[in-house]
Amino acid sequence: MRAALLQLTSSDDPVENLRMTTHRAREAASDGAGFILTPEVTNCVSTSRSHQRSVLVHQHEDATLAGLQDEAARLGVWVLIGSLALKAEPPEERFVNRSFLIAPDGTIAAQYDKLHMFDVQVTEEETFRESAGFAPGDRAVLAKTPFAVVGLTVCYDVRFPYLYRALAQAGAEILTVPAAFSPATGPMHWEPLLRARAIETGCFVLAPAQVGQHAAITGKPRTTHGHSLAVSPWGEVLLDAGDRPGVHLVDLDLSHVAQARHKIPSLQHDREFSGP
Numbered sequence: 001m002r003a004a005l006l007q008l009t010s011s012d013d014p015v016e017n018l019r020m021t022t023h024r025a026r027e028a029a030s031d032g033a034g035f036i037l038t039p040e041v042t043n044c045v046s047t048s049r050s051h052q053r054s055v056l057v058h059q060h061e062d063a064t065l066a067g068l069q070d071e072a073a074r075l076g077v078w079v080l081i082g083s084l085a086l087k088a089e090p091p092e093e094r095f096v097n098r099s100f101l102i103a104p105d106g107t108i109a110a111q112y113d114k115l116h117m118f119d120v121q122v123t124e125e126e127t128f129r130e131s132a133g134f135a136p137g138d139r140a141v142l143a144k145t146p147f148a149v150v151g152l153t154v155c156y157d158v159r160f161p162y163l164y165r166a167l168a169q170a171g172a173e174i175l176t177v178p179a180a181f182s183p184a185t186g187p188m189h190w191e192p193l194l195r196a197r198a199i200e201t202g203c204f205v206l207a208p209a210q211v212g213q214h215a216a217i218t219g220k221p222r223t224t225h226g227h228s229l230a231v232s233p234w235g236e237v238l239l240d241a242g243d244r245p246g247v248h249l250v251d252l253d254l255s256h257v258a259q260a261r262h263k264i265p266s267l268q269h270d271r272e273f274s275g276p
Contacts, residue, residue: 001034001147001148001251001252001254002031002032002033002034002035002249002250002251002252003033003034003035003036003037003206003230003249003250003251003252004025004028004029004031004033004035004036004037004247004248004249004250005037005207005208005209005228005230005239005241005247005248005249005250006021006024006025006028006036006037006038006039006208006228006246006247006248007039007208007209007210007211007226007228007244007245007246007247007248008020008021008024008038008039008042008208008210008211008245009210009211009212009213009214009215009245010039010041010042010043010044010045010210010214011044011045011214011216011217012044012045012046012048012051012055012214012215012216012217012218012219013044013055013215013217014043014055014056014063014064015063017042017043017044017064018043018063018064018067018068021038021042021064021068022067022068022071024247025038025068025071025075025077025079026071026075027247028077028247028249029075029077031247031249032249033077033247033249034077034078034147035077035078035079035080035147036072036075036077036078036079036080037079037080037082037176037178037206037208038068038079038080038081038082038178038208039082039083039178039179039180039208039209039210039228040082040083040097040154040155040178040179040180040209040210041082041083041084041085041097041180041210042064042081042082042083042084042178043056043062043064043084043085044056044085045180045210045214045222045224046085046216046218046219046222047216047219047220047221047222048216048218048219048220049133050218050219051216051217051218051219052085052095052133056085056086056087056095057086057087058086058087058088058089059084059086059098062084062086064081064084065081065084065100068081068100068102069102069106069107069108070106072102072103072104072105072106073104073105073106075104076104077104078101078102078104078109078145078147079101079102080099080100080101080102080150080152080176080178080206080208081099081100081101081102082099082154082176082178082179082208083097083098083099083100083114083154083155083178084098084100085097085134086098088135092135094132094133094134094135095133095134095135096113096114096134096135096137097113097114097130097134097154098111098112098113098114099111099112099113099114099152099153099154099176099178101143101145101150101152103145109143109145110141110142110143110150110152111141111152112137112139112140112141112152112153112154113135113136113137113138113139114134114136114137114153114154114155114156114157115136115137115138115140115153115157115160115163116136116156116157116159116160116163117130117131117134117136117156118130118155118156119131122182122185123184126182126184128182130156140163140166140167140170142167142170142171142172144171147254148174148204148252148254149171149172149173149174150172150173150174150175150176151164151167151168151170151172151174151175151203152176153167153175153176153177154177154178154179155177155178155179155180155181157177158177158179158193158194158197158207159193161196161197161200164197164200164201164203165200165201165267167201167203168200168201168202168203168267169267172201172203173203173204173254173257174203174205174206174252175197175198175201175203175204175206176205176206176207177197177205177206177207178207178208178209179207179208179209179210179224179225180209180210180224181209181210181224181225182225183223183224183225185225186224186225186226186227187225190225190227190229191227191229191237191240194207194229194231195231195235195237196235197231198231198232198233198234198235199233199234199235200266201233201267202233202257202260202261202264202267203233203257204230204231204232204233204252204254204256204257205229205230205231206229206230206250207228207229207230207231208228209224209225209226209227209228209229209241210224210226211224211225211226211227211228211241211243211244211245212224212226212243212244212245226241226242226243226244227240227241227242227243228240228241228248229241230248230250230252232256232260233256233257233259233260233261234256234260238250
């Protein structure tokens, strides 16, 4: 399977973001990709709740979802929409951060709501309270495809190893970690966390990321770390997309999952314990 990680610099304009993402997806398919992955909040990167309320819609109304479903069917490829920011169904007043796996016929094969909310103060200038605007999910999600079993996660989830272990023990062979990662933590944490999740689980880890300075109509512009990564089940970095947007290709040999797990069968070595 040839996968394409789309590294994007999405703005807070969903219409323009769909145009850009569709262009990149077509470029990836022309290069032989059968699995195309986009970053977190592909449709809208915004720090303004008022702007989000004005441009975000419910899932059944979302033009980005519909457009990328149509594109998957037209190209005959699998597409992971890393996530879309969407309005939740009432009575929930917050948004959801929802990842979608789209099959080559354009149908939704799986969807996952980000479990862990990014509520942090990474610097005096950079504070995030994701839970104030987004409702967390409450279930882990696996998708069985003809090429692999895929476990869906999003960004901040990567700091919670138990989720990835549960996905791997349930059969995941590829773990997806679409992100809009902070540049304050990215240089030190992004690659080590992704490599650790791959090593611990014996899975391929595919992490398409937002990158650079994100244009904003309203609110404070965001900057993201980039460096979309593909990591082998042995922990080798197969792809690092650096700090510029574009299409980045990686060929996956799923036999490497079984090989890694045969060498280090730690998924079978859980022990019950007491304390602390």
